[in-house]
Amino acid sequence: MTSETAHLIQCLQQIHKVIGKANEILAGVSNPSVCSEVLLSKPGTAYMLGLFEVYRVSKRLEEGVKTRQPASELLRHTLREVDLAWNNLLSFLAFGHPLLQMLLLESSVESSTHLSGPNPALSQVCGVCLMEVRRESEVPTGNSDSVIYQGSCYHVSCANFWLNCVDSTLPRQK
Template identity: 80%
Template structure:
């Protein structure tokens, strides 16, 4: 495996770990009414929005792997594990409250707002997820309205944030 593949697997494994911990926390709440109350609190809603952003990172990673043709058995397995963990999390959000339903709708599932196509502009590719880094309109807020540029490399803000907080203290740089 090359370093690009290793980095992606490492990041996806950490995403899976974050979702696993969230599932563990929510499964530990014995009553659905209490779970709903926790999720609808200000910190609970912020937590779910953060998890949704982490899922967006995983979907960009999946797109980047596909676009760069890095897919191998380990990557595919890890991507499936991330999706399973995310789908388990979604089961906690189906208590029917409009706020939770809105969070479900905002979660990426097939949206093309972050897809880059097979040949993104050279030099404008996020070094974490390998998809195109571009300015996004204010009308489609995804947390990545401005790219992060560090030592000549580009990153989506949420990709860089996740990497630095959950994977490694040094951002990946392939060039």
């Protein structure tokens, strides 16, 4: 297994763990109205938006795998596990609040939209997800911003997830 494959699997396993923990928490709430109240609170909504960003990192990883290398069986399995956990989590959001409905819509659109793959002539590749990181002038502000650290480029959300949930040292592209 290459070091790239190992770091992708490690990151996806942590994404699965984070989304799985959210599923456990929400499944532990026995009353649907309490679950709704929690999710619609300001901290609950912020938590769900954070989880959505974690899922977006997994989709970038998936696209990075498709464009860079043949996927190992373990990598394909881990990607399926993340998608299953995410789809289970979406069932908690189906009760109709506009913000949560937006997450449902964006999630389905993003998973059906092909993200652009790496193009070294136009940009650098994120050291975490292996996808294109556009130059600052081409990137709108927000979670798609990029950061350069020790000569390697990263999507902010990819680097943030890696540093907070995977390892204290960012992976570097060779």
